[in-house]
Amino acid sequence: MRTGQTLRMVGFYAALLLSCAFAIFPAAWMLITAFKRNADLYDPANNPFLFNLPPTLSHIGFLFTETNYPVFLWNSLFIGVVVVAITLVLAVPAAYSLARLMGHWGEHSSIAIFLVYLIPPTLLFIPLYEVVTLLGLANTVWSLILVYPTITVPFCTWLLLSFFRSIPREIEEAALTDGWSRIGVFFRVALPLAVPGITTCIVFAFALSLSDYIYAAVFVSSTASRTVSAGVPTELIRGDIYYWQALMAATAIVGLPLAVVYGLLFDWLVKGFQVELPRSPRA
Amino acid sequence: MLAPAVIYVIALVAVPFFLAIALSLSEATVGNPAIQQFVGLDNFISVVHDAAFMFALRNSIIITVATLALLTILTILQVELLARDFPGKRLAQILLILPWAMPVALAAVGWLWLLDSEFSPIDWILRAVGLLGPGTVLGPANNLFYLGREWLGIGAVVIINVWRTLPLSTIIVLAGRTAIPNELFEQAELDGAGYFRILFQITLPALAILLTVAILFTVLVIFGDMTVVALTTRGGPGYTTEILPYWAYLKGIQGGALSQGAAIALFLFPVLLAVSILALRMAYRRQE
Numbered sequence: 001m002r003t004g005q006t007l008r009m010v011g012f013y014a015a016l017l018l019s020c021a022f023a024i025f026p027a028a029w030m031l032i033t034a035f036k037r038n039a040d041l042y043d044p045a046n047n048p049f050l051f052n053l054p055p056t057l058s059h060i061g062f063l064f065t066e067t068n069y070p071v072f073l074w075n076s077l078f079i080g081v082v083v084v085a086i087t088l089v090l091a092v093p094a095a096y097s098l099a100r101l102m103g104h105w106g107e108h109s110s111i112a113i114f115l116v117y118l119i120p121p122t123l124l125f126i127p128l129y130e131v132v133t134l135l136g137l138a139n140t141v142w143s144l145i146l147v148y149p150t151i152t153v154p155f156c157t158w159l160l161l162s163f164f165r166s167i168p169r170e171i172e173e174a175a176l177t178d179g180w181s182r183i184g185v186f187f188r189v190a191l192p193l194a195v196p197g198i199t200t201c202i203v204f205a206f207a208l209s210l211s212d213y214i215y216a217a218v219f220v221s222s223t224a225s226r227t228v229s230a231g232v233p234t235e236l237i238r239g240d241i242y243y244w245q246a247l248m249a250a251t252a253i254v255g256l257p258l259a260v261v262y263g264l265l266f267d268w269l270v271k272g273f274q275v276e277l278p279r280s281p282r283a
Numbered sequence: 284m285l286a287p288a289v290i291y292v293i294a295l296v297a298v299p300f301f302l303a304i305a306l307s308l309s310e311a312t313v314g315n316p317a318i319q320q321f322v323g324l325d326n327f328i329s330v331v332h333d334a335a336f337m338f339a340l341r342n343s344i345i346i347t348v349a350t351l352a353l354l355t356i357l358t359i360l361q362v363e364l365l366a367r368d369f370p371g372k373r374l375a376q377i378l379l380i381l382p383w384a385m386p387v388a389l390a391a392v393g394w395l396w397l398l399d400s401e402f403s404p405i406d407w408i409l410r411a412v413g414l415l416g417p418g419t420v421l422g423p424a425n426n427l428f429y430l431g432r433e434w435l436g437i438g439a440v441v442i443i444n445v446w447r448t449l450p451l452s453t454i455i456v457l458a459g460r461t462a463i464p465n466e467l468f469e470q471a472e473l474d475g476a477g478y479f480r481i482l483f484q485i486t487l488p489a490l491a492i493l494l495t496v497a498i499l500f501t502v503l504v505i506f507g508d509m510t511v512v513a514l515t516t517r518g519g520p521g522y523t524t525e526i527l528p529y530w531a532y533l534k535g536i537q538g539g540a541l542s543q544g545a546a547i548a549l550f551l552f553p554v555l556l557a558v559s560i561l562a563l564r565m566a567y568r569r570q571e
Contacts, residue, residue, distance in 0.1 A: 020378045048404040094288035118559040120507025122528035127302035213388040213510040229388040255385035263377025273458035
């Protein structure tokens with residue numbers, strides 16, 4: 001019994017360590033690279049995981065002062081925040097009204113909304129490119145703000161739908177008979193119960209808009225409007241010249257802080273996918 | 284309350300979708316994007332006769348299926364790990380979600396450097412332990428050239444895809460795992476069932492449908508996405524690691540043949556539709 005338990009513990013931690021190593025290996029490599037001097041980096045005989053020459057901040061300095069990285073960062077942040085706002089404004093009311101629509105119609109529309117999510121950007125980017133050009137939005141951040149909700153709204157509506165569905169009608173009806181308005185019930189009863197779902201939506205909408213490459217690469221070709229995803233590879237890969245340290249720094253600067261934020265929200269994200277909500281004790 | 288979302292989706296998803304079909308039947312180019320001359324199925328016929336297209340179709344299927352298989356196994360493993368409480372769990376969560384926190388394009392560039400033809404640290408490790416280099420198992424060259432060979436390139440794309448989607452599928456399935464009542468496990472343990480018996484007879488059956496949904500969900504994204512290939516192998520060498528979404532982009536935007544690009548992208552749709560209907564039926568059966 002004792003040895004069995006010890007074996008289990010060893011197996012558990014071995015698997016955990018391997019999982020974590022797989023997840024962070026590329027990131028660790030990026031982080032080391034970002035601080036390496038050229039003479040150290042481009043010598044195949046050197047141990048790549050050690051600093052054979054003292055680390056340097058010069059590549060990060062280069063990234064912030066001599067490239068458009070700060071512009072890309074700002075564009076990505078701006079687009080992300082606006083897209084999250086648009087997504088919530090469109091998806092929350094849509095999900096709530098769908099959840100309260102009884103019968104077949106409600107269910108079929110939710111299937112339809114999920115199917116929309118499954119139409120990939122690859123299928124839409126060519127016609128959307130024409131739409132964006134037609135509207136005169138090509139080469140602006142607004143072209144991306146216009147199209148990213150095509151990915152985020154269906155997904156978030158679908159996710160929130162199951163949240164609102166799982167809120168017992170009786171709670172809302174009790175509040176209604178107490179003389180609250182429908183809007184009041186929505187804001188004071190339904191919304192607070194859907195907080196995990198809304199948190200997940202915010203994280204998702206932001207992550208999806210940050211991650212998109214295809215729209216960002218096709219719709220925007222002027223440097224001033226580029227996002228991190230499309231801007232960094234084009235700016236720091238010039239023909240055959242790769243600014244590896246700056247590229248790795250650019251990735252780590254975005255990825256590591258977000259990993260900490262998402263990681264701390266991990267349990268919330270899991271809850272966001274939980275269809276069955278625990279019943280409210282006051283119900 | 285529903286109207287704004289519906290109007291938005293019709294205007295920017297439904298209309299462009301039908302526009303894509305119209306484009307694929309026309310002769311539109313980047314220079315002359317008007318949909319005037321209808322040419323029937325000509326675009327479809329000419330794209331199919333392209334050698335690159337056949338590679339793209341083959342690779343899209345292989346990459347998707349291989350990613351699916353690996354992702355399923357690793358998702359179950361990670362869900363089993365994270366369903367427990369252990370010291371340092373928050374740190375583990377931060378480390379494990381990291382691949383998903385990086386924008387795909389930038390992560391792909393990171394992998395490009397990790398798999399560099401000359402300075403890959405993986406090659407360095409292999410050389411250090413005596414597996415790579417002149418007179419060793421992995422051949423006389425000092426490097427493996429991961430992105431410069433057909434099957435190594437495809438394998439690399441699969442690994443990158445698994446790496447970046449694993450956090451998401453883990454989160455989705457973990458939501459189902461934590462919903463299984465604990466009494467079920469306690470009872471089984473009291474009955475003397477071993478770990479693997481509990482895994483295969485209680486956990487996996489309870490998770491089966493959600494697992495399918497989560498995996499299909501992530502795999503659909505992979506099947507329709509070009510980012511990883513566009514930034515690592517670029518479909519090469521030759522067309523040996525080409526995939527459908529990237530080929531549609533190269534042909535339609537880079538090559539200027541909008542109509543042919545749309546036709547290639549439309550080849551994706553039947554597969555996506557069939558798989559999504561399957562996933563949805565399961566999702567709804569689960570909800571009932």
